[in-house]
Amino acid sequence: MSVSANQNKYDVCVIGGGYMGAAVSLGLVQAGAKVLMIDKVSEVHKASRANFGLVWSQSKGSGNRPYARLSEQAVRDFADFAEDLQEACGIDIELRLGAGLVLSIGEQEFAARSAALEKLHHEAATCGETHPSQLLDRNQVQDLVGNVVLGDEVSGGSFSDIDGDVNPLLLLKAIRKMYLKNGGTFIQGCEVESLLKKDGHYQITTPTETVEAEKVVLAAGLGNISLCSKLGITIPVVPQKGQLLVTERVKPFLPLPFSGIRQTGCGTIMIGYTQENTGFDTNTTVTAAARLARRAMQIFPALLHIRVVRSWASLRILTADGLPIYDEIAGYPGCYLLTSHSCVTLASLHSSLLPPWILGGQRPAQIESFNLERFNVTI
Amino acid sequence: MSLFKQYSQKDSGTVTIDFEGTALQVPETTTVAAAVLSHGSKNHTRRSPTSGQKRAPYCFMGVCHECLMEIDGNPNQQACIIQVQEGMKIRRQLDLPGGEE
Amino acid sequence: MAPVRDVIIIGAGPAGLSAAICASGFGLDVLVLDEQPTPGGQLYRNIERAGRDTLQTLGPDYSEGLNLVQEFRARGVDYRGGATVWNAETDGTVCFSEAGQSTQIRGKYIIIAIGATERPVPFNGWNLPGVFGAGAIDANFKSSGTIPGSPVVLCGSGPLLLLVIGHLAGLGVEISTVLDTTPRGNLLAALPFLPRALRRTDYLLKGVRMLANLKRSGITHTKNVTEYAAHGSDCLERISYTANGRSHEIGSDLFLVHEGIIPRCDFTQLLGLKHLWDPVQRFWYPKTNQFGATANEVIYVAGDGAYVHGGIPATLKGRLAALDIAEKCQALPPDEKAKMIPQTEKKLAAELAPRPFVDAMYKPRTNLYQTADQTMICRCEEVSAGEIRQTIAEGCREPNEIKALTRCGMGSCQGRMCGSALSEIVAEALQLEPEVLQPLTIRAPVRNLSLVELSEVALLENSD
Numbered sequence: 001m002s003v004s005a006n007q008n009k010y011d012v013c014v015i016g017g018g019y020m021g022a023a024v025s026l027g028l029v030q031a032g033a034k035v036l037m038i039d040k041v042s043e044v045h046k047a048s049r050a051n052f053g054l055v056w057s058q059s060k061g062s063g064n065r066p067y068a069r070l071s072e073q074a075v076r077d078f079a080d081f082a083e084d085l086q087e088a089c090g091i092d093i094e095l096r097l098g099a100g101l102v103l104s105i106g107e108q109e110f111a112a113r114s115a116a117l118e119k120l121h122h123e124a125a126t127c128g129e130t131h132p133s134q135l136l137d138r139n140q141v142q143d144l145v146g147n148v149v150l151g152d153e154v155s156g157g158s159f160s161d162i163d164g165d166v167n168p169l170l171l172l173k174a175i176r177k178m179y180l181k182n183g184g185t186f187i188q189g190c191e192v193e194s195l196l197k198k199d200g201h202y203q204i205t206t207p208t209e210t211v212e213a214e215k216v217v218l219a220a221g222l223g224n225i226s227l228c229s230k231l232g233i234t235i236p237v238v239p240q241k242g243q244l245l246v247t248e249r250v251k252p253f254l255p256l257p258f259s260g261i262r263q264t265g266c267g268t269i270m271i272g273y274t275q276e277n278t279g280f281d282t283n284t285t286v287t288a289a290a291r292l293a294r295r296a297m298q299i300f301p302a303l304l305h306i307r308v309v310r311s312w313a314s315l316r317i318l319t320a321d322g323l324p325i326y327d328e329i330a331g332y333p334g335c336y337l338l339t340s341h342s343c344v345t346l347a348s349l350h351s352s353l354l355p356p357w358i359l360g361g362q363r364p365a366q367i368e369s370f371n372l373e374r375f376n377v378t379i
Numbered sequence: 380m381s382l383f384k385q386y387s388q389k390d391s392g393t394v395t396i397d398f399e400g401t402a403l404q405v406p407e408t409t410t411v412a413a414a415v416l417s418h419g420s421k422n423h424t425r426r427s428p429t430s431g432q433k434r435a436p437y438c439f440m441g442v443c444h445e446c447l448m449e450i451d452g453n454p455n456q457q458a459c460i461i462q463v464q465e466g467m468k469i470r471r472q473l474d475l476p477g478g479e480e
Numbered sequence: 481m482a483p484v485r486d487v488i489i490i491g492a493g494p495a496g497l498s499a500a501i502c503a504s505g506f507g508l509d510v511l512v513l514d515e516q517p518t519p520g521g522q523l524y525r526n527i528e529r530a531g532r533d534t535l536q537t538l539g540p541d542y543s544e545g546l547n548l549v550q551e552f553r554a555r556g557v558d559y560r561g562g563a564t565v566w567n568a569e570t571d572g573t574v575c576f577s578e579a580g581q582s583t584q585i586r587g588k589y590i591i592i593a594i595g596a597t598e599r600p601v602p603f604n605g606w607n608l609p610g611v612f613g614a615g616a617i618d619a620n621f622k623s624s625g626t627i628p629g630s631p632v633v634l635c636g637s638g639p640l641l642l643l644v645i646g647h648l649a650g651l652g653v654e655i656s657t658v659l660d661t662t663p664r665g666n667l668l669a670a671l672p673f674l675p676r677a678l679r680r681t682d683y684l685l686k687g688v689r690m691l692a693n694l695k696r697s698g699i700t701h702t703k704n705v706t707e708y709a710a711h712g713s714d715c716l717e718r719i720s721y722t723a724n725g726r727s728h729e730i731g732s733d734l735f736l737v738h739e740g741i742i743p744r745c746d747f748t749q750l751l752g753l754k755h756l757w758d759p760v761q762r763f764w765y766p767k768t769n770q771f772g773a774t775a776n777e778v779i780y781v782a783g784d785g786a787y788v789h790g791g792i793p794a795t796l797k798g799r800l801a802a803l804d805i806a807e808k809c810q811a812l813p814p815d816e817k818a819k820m821i822p823q824t825e826k827k828l829a830a831e832l833a834p835r836p837f838v839d840a841m842y843k844p845r846t847n848l849y850q851t852a853d854q855t856m857i858c859r860c861e862e863v864s865a866g867e868i869r870q871t872i873a874e875g876c877r878e879p880n881e882i883k884a885l886t887r888c889g890m891g892s893c894q895g896r897m898c899g900s901a902l903s904e905i906v907a908e909a910l911q912l913e914p915e916v917l918q919p920l921t922i923r924a925p926v927r928n929l930s931l932v933e934l935s936e937v938a939l940l941e942n943s944d
Contacts, residue, residue, distance in 0.1 A: 169884050177874070189877045248455075248892060248928065249428045251475045266887070267428075267475060271931075284923050286567055286575055286584060286937060293935035306476060307455050307928040309892055312921070382610065382734065383620070384629040386651055391531070391625065406625055408529045413624030422715050423609045429862045429891075433714050435609035437859075437897075439616035439623070440522055441515055442597050442744075444860065444893040444928075453580065455892075455928055459620070461562075462517050 010036040010185075012358065013204050013213035015192055015227060016220035019051070019168075019343035020350060022175040024219055027355030029182040036211055037184060038204070040191040040223060050314030051168040052244065052272055053264070054257060055095070055345050058133035058160035059102055062116060065123050066369050067323050071342070072132055073366065074349040075162050081348035082166070089177040093170045094265035099256040100163030101141065103154055105298050110155040117158055132162045148253060151298045157258075165257035167265055168344055175347065192220075195230045197332055215334040215358060221317045222280075224339055231332060235325070236375040237339055239280050239315035243288045244272035245296075246310040253302070261296055269306065271296045275316075282313045316341045320375055326354060327372040337372060382435070383417035385409075394465040411458035411469055412436050412446045424448055424458060425472045447472060481585065483943045485511045485558075487805055488574055488587030490565050490747065493521015494545065494791045495783025496593035497552045498798035504557045506806040506816075511587070513563040513576050519549050521595055521783075522615075523791045525622040528553075534625070537650040541643070541791065542622070548795065567924035568592070568747045572778045575937060577929060582937040589778055589805045592747045593798060596784035598640075599740040599763070600897040601848055602865070604709035604855045606737070610716025614644045614738035627651050628734050633719055635659035635708055636738035638842045642690040644738065649697060656732060657700040659721055661739065663845045664704050670840035677837035684834060706847060710735055740844055741788045742900065748774070748781060749922040757915035760843050761788070763900070764919060770825065771804035772797055780805065789835055796828040849904035857905070858898040860891020865905060872909045879903055880921055892928055895920040 014025045017039030025037040057075040061068020075097070082095045104110040117135050124131040136144070137156040144159070180186060190206040195216065202216040218224045228235045249267035263269050274288045289311055296303055317339055319325055324340035336358055340346055353364050391406040398419045405414040412424055416435065423433035424446050436446035439459045446459040449470040458469070487503050489496045492514035504510045512519075520527045524545025535543040552559070560578060567575035572587045598613040605611065612620075614634055621627055631654040634645055648655060677684055694701060708721035720729045742763035745755060753774045754767040765787045772780045782801040783794035803821055806812035851857075853866030863886045876882050879889075879902050888902055889895035895902075903914040925934065 173874075173885055186875060188875045245931075245934075246890075247931070249475050251477045253477065268890075286924065287939060287941070289924070290935055290937050290939065293931045297931055297935055302477075304932045305454055305930045307892075307930055308925060308934055309894065309928050310890060311923050311925065313923075381629050383626040386621070386625050386627045387533070391529075408526070409624035409626065410620075413620055413626045417624075417626040417629070427607075427859075427862065429860065432607065432862075433609050434607065434859075435612070436620075437606070437611065437616060438598060438600075438613050439620040440597065442893065442896050443600075444891075444896075447892065455930075457515075459623075460516055462623075 008209060008211045010034050010211060010213040012036075012215045012217060013038065013202065013211060014217040014219055015204070016218070016223065017176065017186060017188065018219070018221055019172060019175070019347055020221070020338055020340065021217070021219035022172060022179060023343070023347040023350035024217055024338065024354050024358070025184055026175055026179045026182065027351035028358065029179060029184040030351075031355050031359055033355075033359060035184045036213065037179065037186045038190050038192060038206065039186070039188045040220070050242070050312065051344050052270060053165045053168040053262065053344060054100070054259065055097065055164045055166050056100060056259070056342070057345070058100060058158055058163055059116070059259065060342070062120055063123070064323055065127055066366065068120060068124065068131060069129070070349065070366055071345060072162070074346045075132075077348040077352065078345075081351065085174040085178055088181055089174050091170055091174040091177065093174050094167040095164065096166070096257065097164035098161060099144070100160050100165070100259070101136075101144065101157050101256060102259040103141065103157040103299055105151070105153045105295070106155055110157075113156070113158055132160050133158050134160075145255060148255070148300065149302055151301050153298055163257075165262050166344065171344060171347065175351070192227065195227060197231075197335070202335065215336065217336045217338060217358060219338045221339070222315060224337060228329075228337065231329065231335070233329065235337065235372070236320040238277075238318050238320075240318045241276040241278050241282065241313050242273040242316055243276070243284050243292065243311065243313040244270060245289060245292050245308045246270055247303075248307045248309050250306055254300075258299070261299060268309075269303070280315065282315060284311045284313045324367075324370045325372055326367040326370045329372065381417050381420055382422050383413060385417055394463055396463050396465075396467045396469060398469045399471065405463055407463065409463055411448060411450060411456070411461045411463055411467070412439070413459075414463050415448070415458065415469060421471070423471070426474070428475050481583065482509070483940055484586045484588065485509050486587070486809060487511070487589045487591060487802070488513065488572070488585065489591045489593055490568070490574070491521060491593035491595060491783070491785070492516065492519035492552075492559065492561070493593060493595050493783060494523055494548065494794040495595070495785070495798035496521065496591065497548050498795035499591050499593060499782055499802040500557045501551055501555055502799045502802035503806060504555050506811040508806060508809055508811055510557050511585070512557055512559045513565050513574070514559070514561050515564040517561045519552055519559060519561070520545060522619055523794075524549060525619055527622070530622070534622070538622070538647060545791070564927050565747070566927040566929060568751055570751055570776055570778070573940065575924070577927065577933060580930070580933055582929065582933050584937060584940045586940060587778075589780065589808070591772070591780045591782050591798070591801050591805070592785055593781075593783045594744045594746065594785050595794075596741045596743050596788050597896070598738055599742045599844075600900060601737070601739045602851055602855050602857045602898070602901050603707075603737075604852050605711055605716070607856050607859050608710050608712050608716045609714070610712070610733050611710050611735045611737065614736040615640050615741070617736050618644045618647055621647070621651070628653050630733040631656045632734040632736050633657050633659065633730065633732045634736045634738075635661065635705065635721070637662040637844065638738055638740045639687065639838060640741060641738040642687065642694070644736070645694055645699075646690050649693070655699045657702060657730065658694065659705040659708060659723070660701060660703045661705045661845055662703070662842060666841050666843055669843070670837050673837035673840055677834035679833040680830065706845065709852075739848065740842065741784070743785045743788060745785070746896070746922060746926050748785070749919060750924060750926055751776065751779060753779065757913070759913065759915070761839055762844055762848070762904075762914070763788075770800065772801040773804060789832060793828055793831045796824050796831065799824050800828070849901050850908065851901075857901050858888040858891065860893050860897070861887040863888040863898075868902065868905050869909060872906060877906065877910055879906055879917055879919065882906065883920060889920050894922070894926060
């Protein structure tokens, strides 16, 4: 059997098939590129399997107006994005938009939330814009949640009328499926062993094959750390552990998602999450589980006897300032580094905004400031 | 007809338990699951929270979790491991737990 | 309760009891945590309350446990029945739930002695009320004195199946038929191990006797059954099966199935310990040395949970673990060590002589998990084999990823019933051995806890 000369040649090779890689790959094939997406199956560094599922803008971008803007745009684009996915691959990703709350317990948290919102609104106003969040007191929160009994210490919170949630695993499944339907190639269970810059293209080697791609996109989450080190670059990306609890199925009773508590489409309740700097460790701890359980009950006392069936921990991919990196690596034209810890929310934009730029277009204004050089990275 | 029946236990006393409002007199050495399946004239201990299908214990040793019943108001008790006590109130779990109080 | 104990033993079956007796005998402070209300584990379940009839019917395999339990009680070891352990950590910290309240505690050493379980083998209709494990019915009899109320059909393979048939017959339960899935050719393959097994003619004769009793009983014993299914609208009504290439169907209310026994690796997996794959019996078991010690200095495994060998070997393994720990605690006098360890090891070797033969005789059939697409693999979340295969066809190649996408393994039983089958289905689809696949990740709490109980767990860091 003769092997086609072009078989292992691609326009773009995307390393990483999680939310970031899959969303970008989708946009790339829709733009007509020949794309190979590679995913290494890894037990630890798979943030995409561990996402909470919020489609969220209200708490984002404090001190960074471009990021607040980006998040808001992504949320506003999400409904259309979801509709296209649904139409193309028939998977209902259980998207809910139009209401999201970040609850405060006690007066101190409420005061902090109030100050945070004020800052976000002020920064927006300075640019002649608005921020899609508002402060609610306890009574207003109670009105929103209707019959659900709030714990005595719930003091209020922030609300957004554009935020919501989605089934994160179905979202990933749908994006990948639509990518395949649009002619993309997807290889799973393959680790990239070497990444070499050649004359006018990149050579990517896995245990089973060697491919050539004009451009390469590093979208491997924490795996980007070792990929970049193959290029001699140390990137300012660190893991941050988040633990969470999942309950048994409960009759639908939470009418909207809350930051830290949401009821999924099948009735289970997700309760999260911690932010722990424990390196690459993904062990769950009893202390954190107890704390998460306590907070959930402080907010919704009705959860008292509901059973926790699972708990897990995963690693967020955090940059030094918590903001994304979307950049072409200096010295490596055609090699793009993409990283963000909010890849569910940003999926819509990752698939619409980034591909034209990757394929040679102008760097979009919206991502201008999310470069690598702000970290003084040595190359 | 019950799936199970009591094998004669000459040296065992009995207790009275309440199974969904019906008083049952059962040997004191029996487990809740066995009591329900042999004296309670039901062939199942719960309905699956996923589909509502009737389920009965499969393993009788605390692994399969099909024996989860409400005992004295406490949900999700492993009835195949728990022994009956005088006055125990036992109910099948036929529906998802409600979130409201 | 003291926050730190010399040894915490999880499980009060033969291994746990024996370890407790031995360790406490050398003056160690022992705590036994057991989810059952009374000691005995599965093998000697509820033995303290067994009447003479029961002891007689179940025979010495059961009744010999009474001495063990009585000796355990006589030692006054700190025993907590109804205490369900839901977390274990590599430093010996353990969390358990008792009467709706959870406590965290630490052992300088932990002996995991939670034993084994009947191999969960999904088949079409296994979720219907009326379908039970055969060993389960035996356990149910021990713990409640109840027996099947209608004629039963028994199905499967393994020494325990024969034992249960004997018990049921002795209890007067009508057995309609026995469907034997032991593969043709197993006996031939087992013959090389027979010479060693002949060292224990008593053991072999027991098996021969059980088979002879079955033959003499006149119960239909259909061999070479290669598949079976249960049917009914909301409970069992009929059973279909294929034997010698031909299909049959029979009506029945009760279907008891047994396809072998596998170690329970709940805690050993939770602890991230190394496991080995047994390609003959097709199960994972934790890697331990001759004393049951794992690579983690603090954690030991004893009994069927270390490898499925049965009751007497379990008591011996429990003793070996306790002896090793006693030595580490400098509580084992050298002359006792010099006597007891070789003595116990010799007894264990003798007990294990017939095992390779038995394991080969009852090697599971190769199509054990090749079940129809419509079979419900995950009972809790109702995920079918077809759905799993579809997910694999769409590119997933790892059990944990399939779990994430299909919800298989996400229910109350936390993957205990579907985990083996999931790995085997993936292995078959990818033409691999389950050995190279990562089993389902296990995280605490390994039992379902209420939020209130979890929030109120009495943590070690908060104790005085």
